[in-house]
Amino acid sequence: DAGVTQSPTHLIKTRGQQVTLRCSPKSGHDTVSWYQQALGQGPQFIFQYYEEEERQRGNFPDRFSGHQFPNYSSELNVNALLLGDSALYLCASSPSLGAEQYFGPGTRLTVT
């Protein structure tokens, strides 16, 4: 049973560029949440998708957007990258809203 998968593992982008990160949830899970984790900090909630709709959103600007597909996989898009967007981006899936969340391996984004 495959767990949560994310791609790519690492990414280096230049300030001002755009990036797309991808996530496939654990089998049987229909809810996907995205988090940003800066070095030495706990993960910060970006948004959550359920039934292809954004259900919750954290305190992130509109440069951060997402999508959930019919197969429950999800994408996180970040436009106009800033140096401060450098972080570990984590995807977590859960079998339903409010249930335990399981994290993927993350995507390490570096903005230069």
Place this chain on the structure above:
Amino acid sequence: QKEVEQNSGPLSVPEGAIASLNCTYSDRGSQSFFWYRQYSGKSPELIMSIYSNGDKEDGRFTAQLNKASQYVSLLIRDSQPSDSATYLCAVNFGNEKLTFGTGTRLTIIP
């Protein structure tokens, strides 16, 4: 502002001893509480969840919840060097997202 507080550590514990990790949260109405373990350079791994007052045991791990005091803890018995990691406390404040503390770095000394 709903917050989760943890002592950042580092917490050093001799091998074989009990490690005690603590977490406080700001909203007495919170329903779900989680402990994640994160090794350096890796993603968080769920190790315990607790939903009601009292203790919940799973192997060497025991989670303790006191909603009146807004306090949740994690005990690790017979600590092993492989337990050395950062432990993240997370709370679902009823809005279906997780709010994390900054984590406590635990080092088990052989």
